[in-house]
Amino acid sequence: MAILINNDGDCSQEWANHLQPHLPEYTLYCYEQLSNTDAIVEDIEYALVWNHPAGDLRRYPNLKAILILGAGTEHIDHDSTVPQVPIVRLIDPEMSRDMAQYALYWVMNTQRHYDTYRQQQLQHRWQRYPAAAAGDINVLIVGMGEIGTTIAEIFQWNGFVVTGWNRRPKEVTDIDCRFGFDTLEPALSEADAVVLCLPKNAHTIGFINRQRLAKMKPNATLINVGRGAVIDDDALREALDNETLDRAVLDVYSEEPLPSAAWYWQHPKVTVTPHMSGATYPRSAAKVIAANIRRIERGETPYPIHPHPAHIKN
Ligand code: GLV
Numbered sequence: 001m002a003i004l005i006n007n008d009g010d011c012s013q014e015w016a017n018h019l020q021p022h023l024p025e026y027t028l029y030c031y032e033q034l035s036n037t038d039a040i041v042e043d044i045e046y047a048l049v050w051n052h053p054a055g056d057l058r059r060y061p062n063l064k065a066i067l068i069l070g071a072g073t074e075h076i077d078h079d080s081t082v083p084q085v086p087i088v089r090l091i092d093p094e095m096s097r098d099m100a101q102y103a104l105y106w107v108m109n110t111q112r113h114y115d116t117y118r119q120q121q122l123q124h125r126w127q128r129y130p131a132a133a134a135g136d137i138n139v140l141i142v143g144m145g146e147i148g149t150t151i152a153e154i155f156q157w158n159g160f161v162v163t164g165w166n167r168r169p170k171e172v173t174d175i176d177c178r179f180g181f182d183t184l185e186p187a188l189s190e191a192d193a194v195v196l197c198l199p200k201n202a203h204t205i206g207f208i209n210r211q212r213l214a215k216m217k218p219n220a221t222l223i224n225v226g227r228g229a230v231i232d233d234d235a236l237r238e239a240l241d242n243e244t245l246d247r248a249v250l251d252v253y254s255e256e257p258l259p260s261a262a263w264y265w266q267h268p269k270v271t272v273t274p275h276m277s278g279a280t281y282p283r284s285a286a287k288v289i290a291a292n293i294r295r296i297e298r299g300e301t302p303y304p305i306h307p308h309p310a311h312i313k314n
Contacts, residue, residue, distance in 0.1 A: 001045060002027040002043040003023065003026045003028050003044065003045065003048060004031060004046070004060065005030050005048045006031030006032075008050050009031060010032070012030035012032060012033075013030050014282050016030055018282040019048075019282075019286045019289065022286055022287060022290035023290050023293060026045075027043065031056075042060075044062065045062055045063065046067060047065075047066045048069055048289060049075075050069035050070050051075040054078060054079040054081060057079070057083055058083060060083075064085060065085050065086045065292075066082065066083075066085060066086070066087045066088070068087065068088065068306065069280065069285070070089075071089055071147060072199065072200075072227070073087075073306050074227075080309070081310070082310055082311075087305065088302040088303070089305075090288060091147070091288065092281065092284050093284070093288075094285075095278040095284075096146060096151070096278065097154070098278040099147055099150075099197075099225050099278035100150050100151040100154035102273075102278070103151055103155070103193075103225060103277075106221065106249040106271065110247060111131055111134070112131050132192075135159050138192050139152075139160045139191065140165060140188065140190070140193070140194045140195070141162065141164045141195050142207075143197035143199070143226060144197075147225075148166075148195075148197035149164070151195055152164045152172075153174070156175065162176065163177070163187055163191070164176070165177070165178050165179070165183065165187050166178075167179070167181070167203060185212065189215045189217070193221045194216065194223065196222070196224040196225065197226045198226040198227065198230045199226060200229045200230065204226075205230070206229070206230075206231075206232045207231075208222070208230055208231045209232045210232065213235055213236065213238075213244065214244065216245055218245065221246060221247040221248070222236070222247070222249070223248075223249045224249070224251060225252065225277045225278065226252060227252050228250070228255070236248060246269065248269060249270075249271040250264060251275055251276065252275055253275075
């Protein structure tokens, strides 16, 4: 009974160290140390992967499931040869909380003028500015998956007026949530801050386009913690230059690392961070992964299952 760990060909040992106490009966193999012997290949029942080489997962004839070492799926979606076993995303509550704190930090930074006060401090200047109370600030979370829902809850606990939006209806308790494209533009037009929490897929590429940006309030902040391709870059630049949008805080980009020639770096209304809003912590993620392996072993469904394009087509 064995588990393969391939964290982008790197640092798999750290994952192994955190996983072993939760799964003591399994032998854990790090991809970078694995030799091509049949005995090992046949022993492997679970593959834990991030950015694995396409085709590699076909090597393990007794694979029961593939567990992704992150929330995003584009690395695995590119591999059309994945075997027909359940593919499970990693939703670690600590990562979701990190992403919520990131978004909260930037909304509060704008709301409470923290950047301005820092600048004033350098000039020994004492001047207060009026700040809206959290209860007067509307925050819209676009994409109410597991992570989006956590972000919405954390804003709500902090007193903000929160609305969630999701393309497909789903049950969300305690958050005022709108569903479907008809409700999107009205929700955008009411928001003081919009937090994008969308994956990259056929429905979301270029999702924040000219027309949707035009609905936003000119003093609004747009925060993207999902995937860069969700924003039409040219349309965003126009909105910022034409002052129909106040600020963009971006953690994700169509191309990563963000190329040094990208206009985002020097735009005064853009904050750039290097895809760090939600870290994956092997310590906490190991518990989530082990719980999913236990579920599968009991004949239960792991959570959340990722509908891989190659599985849907077949
Ligand atoms: C990070 O972006 C992830 O998908 O886990």
